[in-house]
Amino acid sequence: MGRKVHEQRARVVTALDHLRHQIGLALGAARNAHAQAEQELAQRRLEQDVVRTGMDRAAADPELAARMTTPAMASVVHKLASVREQFYAEWTAGPRRLRELVAETAPGPASAPAGEWLGRVGTSSGLTTPQLWRIGETTVDGSADSAFDVAVPLLDSSHLAVTSAPNTRSTVDGLVENLLMRVLSTFEPGAVKIHLWDIGQLTGVLPNFYALSRTSAVTVHDPTRLSDLLDEFAGHIRRIHGYTMQAGHVSLRAMRAATGKRLEPWRIGVLYGNGEDLQPEQIRDIKRVASGAIEAGMSLILVDVPTMLDGAVESVHVTADRTAVTSMTGPDLAVRLDPPLPGGQVATASSRIAEALMARQGGPRTFDDLLPTEYGTASSAVELRAPVGFHEGEPVDVVIGDATPHALIGGPSGSGKTNFLYALLGSLCARYSPNELALYLLDFKEGVSFAGLAPGRKDESWLPHARLVGVNVNTDREFGLALLRFLTDELRRRSAAAKEHEVTTLSELREQDPNGHWPRIVAVIDEFQYLFGERDTVTTLATSLLEDVARRGRSQGIHLILASQDIAGIEAFWGKPAVFEQCTLRIAMPKARRVLAEANQAAVAAPRWHAVVNHDSGIGHGNQLAHVPDASSGGVFPALQRQLWQRYGSTSVPRLFDGAHAPRLAESTAFTALSPSDRPHAIVGQSIDVADVAHTVELSTAPGRNLAVLGTTQRDAVSILDSAVRSVARQFAPGDVEFALFCLVDRCEPAVTALAERLHAEGHKAETVTADTVVETVTAWAGELADGSQRAARRIAVLYGVDAALPVLEAKEPGRTSGLDHLRTLLKQGPARGVHVLGWWRSIARLKDTLGFGGTDDVGAWVALDVQGNELGPLAAGQVVHWSPRPDRALFFDRTTLSSPEIVIPFRREEDLDD
Incomplete structure (x- = not known):
């Protein structure tokens, strides 16, 4: 163990x-x-x-x-x-290769000695940009053989942060001035804009640039308003990013390379901070601007601004007089900065560049300067783009397309709104053919702004792009409603075609359906607020239709341009911003109110004959000030119109609707198109519609196919009966129809006589009946109906002032039928036997007396003149009729074709027009 x-x-x-x-x-x-x-x-x-x-x-x-x-x-x-x-x-x-690299990437004034370029005006268009800009030189070992140029990136590449040692301000100014003058001397005048801000000086920032500060090339900003300057920079960046991204490009540089055009000038913001502490929000805004500036073609030069920028930025630290250390060469090499340019020579060079810029911008531009060298070559598949004015010599474009589908234009009376519309229309029509652009023009105010765009008595030409011209429609709000209905129908047609071809935009539809006719439609409604001037059904319907077109029209190439002197009082849109939100294109004339965003007061300071063009819903960063040439004085626009008319003369004549002029029956398409028919229609008046159509009453064999004209206005009543009779006569051969013209009011005798003579001249039988023989004639016609005899010819009884003959018609001998009873027989039984009554009653009560109990069904169609709507309900199937009498207008209802009464314009007799 x-x-x-x-x-x-x-x-x-x-x-x-x-x-x-x-x-x-x-x-x-x-x-x-x-x-x-x-x-x-x-x-x-x-x-x-x-x-x-x-x-x-x-x-x-x-x-x-x-x-x-x-x-x-x-x-x-x-x-x-x-x-x-x-x-x-x-x-x-190494030094040799560096010198070659700088010479290659910094050509011309970007690196050459000042004696070779200072005082000369730049010529580069800006499509290619030097990558580097010389600031001095350095050496590795102190020998001349190892010396090489030192240059820094700037435009499209990098920002520059400059810091300084004490007592080196003059060296810093010389460095900045050298860089800026190299840039200004490289490009053509206007290609570069410089913004100077110095927290410590009011006006003495780079004084040698004073001559340029009188132009747009150099702007000296208030040292106490840094936040405003940064907001301006931020707005510019948002605007540039907006349209470059919409065009599918990541930066302005990429867009310039793709299009081959310099669309915007470069901007250089020089901020002298002098080492002073800035507010935290200001530092934040500087960093935010710097983060997106390069892609928008803007570079910052920050001098002693206490902040570190993110992204592409190079630094220069000035250590002593003309000595610096740069991030391009590292901390071990001392850079010998180029000596300051001679002040006098810089001032002279600035003056020459300023003069060249002003010369390039030229004097006041004319309407012809808006027009292209060749007409009708542009495609509207993607958008409509046209200049409307100039800013510092450069054209200012208006773009209408998917991104900016609708426009809102505002300006008080005399501000140039009409002139702007003509400039816009002329510039568009010169660039796009009628197959690419269709115009529908409507002017609610009392005037003839657009009347000259349709053929007239003095000028037979018309604007080929115009499909509809409506003027003086301030009392015909229904015409605006008709236009919106037409646009809605067209929108529905285009949407169906897009669905069929499985596309969503107009450009895609045109690509898939090259044989279709799909122009971009632009509807201009001047003083559009009249359309919503009352609280009634017209306003309700118009608001709904306008919102629908504004919302869905953008994808189908249907665009609205709404113009007004003042939109402040449009109650119809209170709480309904759908339309205004879609109007991302805002045009503000001088002193215009509530067109731009609430905080944007650019229109207040805009000079006369200028407009603020804004594609960003009125937000301040989207402002572009444009001087608009004279386009509306005598002979300016008509000259272009005649050229376009001669070029596209085969286009259809635009429909002209002039609310201030009474239509003529002989000029109506509805009348001239009539021909013999088994189903005749009596024309009672012109319809308020986009198409040139008329309201008619079919005189068929159905019960009630008679017409009553109601009211005391004799001229209109006689005109309506005249149109009805003449239109019916045009649909029959001589002998196939007979007329009996009952002149029961003495004042109607001239009109009745003239109509009878016209009918006789056309070969028709027309008997004139007076009050003395009215009973006899009515009795005879009713007797023939009772006999059952069939007549070969149709019969039309036209009674002028039926109520005037009521005492005679009502009189009867004991045991005999009265003339009124015979008239009631004609009304009730006549249509089935080819006999129709067209009568004028001066009041509804007297019409009821004539028809008797239950006889209202015997008059299937009526036209009301100076009769209030509340009296018409029994004649309109009991519905509430919204109607107040208006001069030269009438209310028409036919129970077989209309669901509710509609307004018509009576045709004027030639005799009345000649008086």
């Missing part, structure tokens, strides 16, 4: 000895590894310190020299010496 315990103890002791040996080995290896790691760390730190300090300066530093002479650091010193020897062996051609 004891021996067994002894053996176990021996095994345990042996195991512990082995464990202690292994632990000792591990600890020894760890100590060796730790020592080796410490040595490697010391070597890396020495290498880093020597590289940062430089070999020569490190050898002269006691602390570094002691570390370098330590035997353990010999390998580090040897390695660095080898690298240095290799570098200098390879650097022999």
Whole structure:
């Protein structure tokens, strides 16, 4: 037992000895590894310190020299010496290659000596941009052979942060002035805009640029309004990013490369902070601007602004007079900055550039300057784009497309709104053919702004792109409603075609259906607020239709341009911003209110004959000020119109609706298109519609196919009966119809006589009946109906002033039927036998007296003149009739064709028009 315990103890002791040996080995290896790691760390730190300090300066530093002479650091010193020897062996051609690189990437004034370019006006269009801009030179070893140019990136590439040592402001100014003058002297005038801000000076920022500060090339900003300047920068960046991204490009530079056009000038913002502390929000805004500026063609030069920029930024630290350290060359090389340019020469050069810029911008532009050299070559598949004015010599475009589908134009009377519309229409029509652009023009105010775009008596030409011209429709709000209905129907047609071809936009539809006719439609409604001027069904329907077109029209190429003197009082849109939200294109004439965003007051300061063009829903950063040439004075627009008319003369004549002129029956398409028919229609008046159509009453054999004209207005009543009779006569050959003209009011005798003579001249039988023979004639016609005899000819009884003959008609002898009863027989039984009554009653009560109890069904159609709507309900199937009498307008209802009464315009008799 004891021996067994002894053996176990021996095994345990042996195991512990082995464990202690292994632990000792591990600890020894760890100590060796730790020592080796410490040595490697010391070597890396020495290498880093020597590289940062430089070999020569490190050898002269006691602390570094002691570390370098330590035997353990010999390998580090040897390695660095080898690298240095290799570098200098390879650097022999380094300065030459650097000089060649700068010359290649910084051509012309970007790197050349000032004597070669200072004072000369730049000529580059800006399609290609120098990548670097010289600021000085440096040398590696102090010898002239190792010297090379130092240049920094700027436009489209990088920002520049400049810091300075005390008493080096003149060196910093010279550096900035040198850079800016190189840029200004490279590009043609106007291609670069410079913004100067100095927190410590009011007006003395780079005074040699004073001549340029009188132009748009250089702007000196208020030192106390940094936030406003940064907001302006941010707005510009948002605007540029907006339309570059919409065009499918990531930056302005990429868009310029793709299109081959310099669409925007570069902008350089020079901010002198003088080392003063800025507000945290200002620092935040600077960083935010810097983050998106490069892609928008803007570069910042920050001088002693206490903030670190993210992204592409190079730095220059001015250490002494004309000496700096740059991020381009590293901390070991001292850069000798170029000497400041001679002040007098800079001032002279600035004056020359300013003069060239003003000469390039030219004097006041004319309407002809808006027009292209060749007409009708542009495609509207993607958008409509046309200049409407100029800003500093450059055209300012209006773009109408999917991104900016609808426009809102505002300006008080005399501000130039009509002139702007003519400039816009002319510029568009000159660029796009009628197959690409269709115009529907409506002017609610009392005037003839658009009347000249349709053929007239003085000028036979018309604007070929116009499909509809409506003027003087301030009292015909229904015409605006008709236009919106037409646009809705067209929208529905286009949507169906898009669905059939499985596309969503007009450009895609035109690509899939190249043989279809799909122009972009632009509907211009001037003084559109009249459409919503009352709280009635017209306003309700118009609001609904307008919202629908505004919302869905953008994808189908249907665009609205809504113009107004003042939109502040449009109650119909209170709480319904759908239309205005879709009007992302805003045009504000001087002193316009509530067109731009509430905080955007640009229109208040806009000078006369200018407009603020904004494609960003009126937000301030989207403002573009444009001088609009004279497009509306005598002979300016008509000259273009005649050229376009001669070019596209085969286009259809636009429909002209003039609310101030009474229509003529002989000029109505509905009348001239009539021909003999078995189903004659009596025309009662012109319809208020986009198409040139008329309201008619079919004189069929169905019960009630008679017509009643109601009201005391004799001229309109006579005109309506005249139109009805003449239109019916036109649908029959001579002998196939007979007319009896009952002249029951003496004042109607001239009109009745003239109508009878016209019918006789056309070969028709027309009997004139007076009050003395009215009973006899009515009795005879009713008797023939009672006999059941069939006449070959249709019969039309036309009664002028039925109520005037009621006493005669009501009189009867005992045992005999009265004339009124015979007239009721004609009304009730006549239509089925080809006999129709067209009568004029001067009041509804007298019509009811004529018809008797239950006889209202015998008059299936009526036209009301000076009759209030509440009196017409019984004649309109009991519905509430909203109607107040209006001059030269009437209310028409035919229970077989209309669901509710509609307004018509009575045709004028030629005799009335001649008076």
